[in-house]
Amino acid sequence: MRQITFAQATLEAMKEEMIKDENIFVMGEDIVRQGGIFGQFKGLQAEFGDRVMDMPISETAIIGAAVGAAMAGMRPVADMHFADFMGVAMDELFNQMAKIRYMFGGQTTVPMVVRAPDGMSSCGAAQHSQSIEAWFMNIPGVIVVTPSNPADAKGLLKSALRDNNPVIFFENKILYKEKGEVPEDEYLVTIGKAKVVKEGTDITIISYSIAMKKAYEVAEKLEKEGIHAEVIDLRTLVPYDKEAILESVKKTHRLAIIHEAVKQGGAGSEIAAFVAENALEYLDAPIMRFGAPFTPVPFSPPLEKEYRLDSDKITKEIKEKF
Template identity: 60%
Template sequence: MRTISFSEATLEAMREEMRRDPTVFVYGEDIVRQGGIFGQFKGLPDEFGNRVRDVPISETAIVGAALGAALTGTRPVADMHFADFIGIAYDELANQIAKNRFMFGGQANIPLVIRAPDGIANQAAAQHSQSVEGWLQNIPGLIIVTPSSPATAKGLLKSAIRQNDPVIYFEHKMLYPQKGPVPEEEFFTPLGKAEIIRPGKDVTIVTYSIMVQKCEEIAKQLETEGIDAEIIDLLTLKPFDRETVIASVKKTHRCVVAHEAVVTGGLGAEIAATVQDLAFYWLDAPVVRVGAKNVPIPFSPLMEKYVAPQKEDVIRAIYRVLHREG
């Protein structure tokens, strides 16, 4: 199996789907001129011409046009440049894209993908470092995914493009240069299905995006202390795979949820509530959440590190559910 970067994996997914289906097109800011701000669209204009387009800086227009294009039979992929700006198009997402299929009795599909680079990234500061999946969790009608590796980046993007409902595709900015194994043959990562990337028996760690790698490192470290952690990579955040999470918690009897987003109102709260609802009598300790502190992401490198969740925070949470000192 060859090794390629996260960015190259998403580029492969776009190229394969655009070759297969002429109704797929992509547009956003600086895609043609720059190849995307992180190089994730580099070379596409050379092959696909006007199916790859630069557009003015208007997130409202970008997202609104995606709905119109999807309703008329194409499969648009719209790039948000930075996920932080998705709030500008919140009405289009919440009141139009998410609701059209329901409001018209299922007569129209809404096959569109919104790509949204997110996450804390080397002093990008308060307006370019957010994890905003929590903003969209409370909107019925949207599917939310977030890959954690080059392979899941490609597999999820291909599945999202072929999906007949709107998908928000969050891609962490710090993952773009990271490399990993990706199959050469065609494959898909199913939407709505989590992956147990490390089996264990002592504690369940539910996580996603860049925190998956940190949790893998933590699990290896804790293994030397006799702690056997099971790691679940959610991959799809909405709807998340309840069955896999609950089955794991019933086995380990303990649960820690770790994400880079702010803890308050984050996905961890929904997961914790679901575990309490469906697996309360199997728990030997309360569910513990780990995430960013409830402040805007600072510019200062030291303060950025202080606000962001660190491996030590996850380890302390695991010690807590195991009733251990640390």
């Protein structure tokens, strides 16, 4: 099967869906002039003309205009440049976009996608490196998507573009250049369906997005110690696949959750609470959560290295629970 990058996979998804549906259009900063800051929109304007628009540096205007366009029957895609900048438009995101369908009693929908490059790159510092997906897990009315590889990125983005609810599509900045196998034929990835990427019997490791790399590393290191981990890629956080989680935990009797975001109040907290409420009797050890320290992301290279997830440290802590 052919291999393409994460960025190319999302670009293919955009092109395919824009050909199918003339109501889809894209707006953001530097997506025409630069093709997107990570090249994820490269060449799109040449093919689709004024359906791809550069906007002023105003996240409030971008999200506000997208909400209005979605209510009027369009299917906008709003690019946030960096996920960190979503904070500028929080009223439009959580008071308008997320609630309008509910507030109007279902008389209107808000079919829009917010594309949000997130996570640490290299010395991006505190305002350009954050993983903020857990904020939106607490807001009813929003779908939260977090792909970890090119194939899922394409299939999930196509599904998001067809959904009648607002979708926040978190795409990790490091992953844009990562290559993976992507089918050439038409396919979709179902929102809300996790994937068991490695079968195991001794512990369940749950992750998503860029942290799946660490989950794989940890599983491989545990394998050498005779511990067979089952690895689950959530793929979406709202909704998340509760059935897949419970089925795995009931089999392995142990659970570890890994994400790049801050550990305190992160997505792992919700998953741990869900398992504790619904499968506590199956657990043979405490649930383990691994995430970033409760500090802003440092600029200093040595400090940033210390801040990142360390598969050796995670493996060591998991082994101590056996």
